[in-house]
Amino acid sequence: MTTMTEASVREFKMPDVGEGLTEAEILKWYVQPGDTVTDGQVVCEVETAKAAVELPIPYDGVVRELRFAEGTTVDVGTAIIAVDVSGGAAADAEEPASEEEPAPAEEPKPQARQPVLVGYGVAASSTKRRPRKGPEVTVAEAAARAAVQKELNGHGPTEVAEAPEAPAVERPRPLAKPPVRKLAKDLGVDLATVTPSGPDGVITRDDVHAAVAASPTADLEPVTAVPAAPAVPAAPAASYDGTRETRVPIKGVRKATATAMVGSAFTAPHVTEFVTVDVTRTMKLVEELKQDKDLQGLRVNPLLLIAKALLVAIRRNPGINASWDEANQEIVLKHYVNLGIAAATPRGLIVPNIKDAHAKTLPQLAESLGELVTTARDGKTSPGAMQGGTVTITNVGVFGIDTGTPILNPGEAAILAVGAIKLQPWVHKGKVKPRQVTTLALSFDHRLVDGELGSKVLADIAAILEQPKRLITWG
Numbered sequence: 001m002t003t004m005t006e007a008s009v010r011e012f013k014m015p016d017v018g019e020g021l022t023e024a025e026i027l028k029w030y031v032q033p034g035d036t037v038t039d040g041q042v043v044c045e046v047e048t049a050k051a052a053v054e055l056p057i058p059y060d061g062v063v064r065e066l067r068f069a070e071g072t073t074v075d076v077g078t079a080i081i082a083v084d085v086s087g088g089a090a091a092d093a094e095e096p097a098s099e100e101e102p103a104p105a106e107e108p109k110p111q112a113r114q115p116v117l118v119g120y121g122v123a124a125s126s127t128k129r130r131p132r133k134g135p136e137v138t139v140a141e142a143a144a145r146a147a148v149q150k151e152l153n154g155h156g157p158t159e160v161a162e163a164p165e166a167p168a169v170e171r172p173r174p175l176a177k178p179p180v181r182k183l184a185k186d187l188g189v190d191l192a193t194v195t196p197s198g199p200d201g202v203i204t205r206d207d208v209h210a211a212v213a214a215s216p217t218a219d220l221e222p223v224t225a226v227p228a229a230p231a232v233p234a235a236p237a238a239s240y241d242g243t244r245e246t247r248v249p250i251k252g253v254r255k256a257t258a259t260a261m262v263g264s265a266f267t268a269p270h271v272t273e274f275v276t277v278d279v280t281r282t283m284k285l286v287e288e289l290k291q292d293k294d295l296q297g298l299r300v301n302p303l304l305l306i307a308k309a310l311l312v313a314i315r316r317n318p319g320i321n322a323s324w325d326e327a328n329q330e331i332v333l334k335h336y337v338n339l340g341i342a343a344a345t346p347r348g349l350i351v352p353n354i355k356d357a358h359a360k361t362l363p364q365l366a367e368s369l370g371e372l373v374t375t376a377r378d379g380k381t382s383p384g385a386m387q388g389g390t391v392t393i394t395n396v397g398v399f400g401i402d403t404g405t406p407i408l409n410p411g412e413a414a415i416l417a418v419g420a421i422k423l424q425p426w427v428h429k430g431k432v433k434p435r436q437v438t439t440l441a442l443s444f445d446h447r448l449v450d451g452e453l454g455s456k457v458l459a460d461i462a463a464i465l466e467q468p469k470r471l472i473t474w475g
Helices: 139-152 157-162 178-187 205-214 252-265 280-290 302-316 362-377 451-466 470-474
Strands: 009-013 023-029 042-047 052-056 061-066 073-075 079-084 270-278 322-325 330-333 339-341 343-345 348-350 391-395 414-418 422-428 431-445
Touching: 042 079, 178 205, 252 348, 270 451, 280 302, 280 431, 280 451, 302 339, 302 362, 302 391, 302 414, 302 451, 302 470, 339 362, 343 362, 414 451, 431 451, 451 470
Parallel strands: 339 391, 391 414
Antiparallel strands: 009 079, 023 042, 023 073, 042 052, 061 079, 270 431, 322 330, 343 348, 414 431, 422 431
């Protein structure tokens, strides 16, 4: 007999599943209204600018509403699904408690809720938000809808009007985490005027957004954008012939890759050096290692030995494993190697990396390479796997290409391109013989790496691949 109240409905907001992301596209819903969900159950798959990620729901209940359709791009922090938890499930700590049921002090459970990938909110970024594809709702319309909903649920409209009138409490310094303070500053919100809903009086991101929505001057978008009547005829659309052209929206991984490559190309001064190498002995070693019992079932190919050769060269020339900190005017020397491997996927180019590759044995490196490739092909590479890289390998040889001039992965000092390995005539021991030959190209940031250091690194890699026994003596 009791009607469903707003206090029993929890809204799950689009989380920031990677550092600095502002939006994500909903690829697929795994639930529908009326379905029962449990804490940790995956409810949808979204594509960010870095990868496709599955999102788990952080509480138990029944799905009441899916706020966006598949294919819609949604801003981080926007509610995407509403779940009725009236069956007794724990309330989401991010959702403010109703006035009739003040949140108990022992409720702060979010820290134990590990299935949620990353916390809510938009990280500080200069990236401009993409216009939403769904219908725009003004602040006035949202307030009107809330008033009607409250009245339908048994709350009089007078309660809606009285809700924002929280008693002013003098606080020497509002409690809020640094990201929340930054958000309030960006939105022009005085934290002293915000009513906290977090544990122990901590102000959350939702509190800041609620303060913005309650402000009569907080229109995030011009009201003039609301009218549907077209003021200007869409002349360009009339000239588009769909039978002769196909237009693909720039978004997701491809958009992020384009932005990163443009930024890298016009920020770091690139220099590329080349060397042609006889890798006949390396190819023979690959065949021998495939029969090694310690490597059975693992991915053993030329890329494995090239990666190992690069790691040895970095150990002998550590200055190339660095980054340029423009803000602090510092060179950051890395004492670890997170080895990135460029991978072409249906969603675009991604560069996941093997953490602490410098500390791995050859079997461990082979296992990590196999996992990296399989995960990338399945489209399941996590954002964390693509962060923190220090140096990268791109294997253009798999496409039959001899070599190239690779662009640096942002934040790294060097990238090695591996060309196709082909049987070619080669002078060996004073005679022209058919040998397995490839061309390597090393691009590096000339602010960090001068010609001498870059040449030493490339020469060391070539020497190891010509005489792979040096892996033992040098490594």
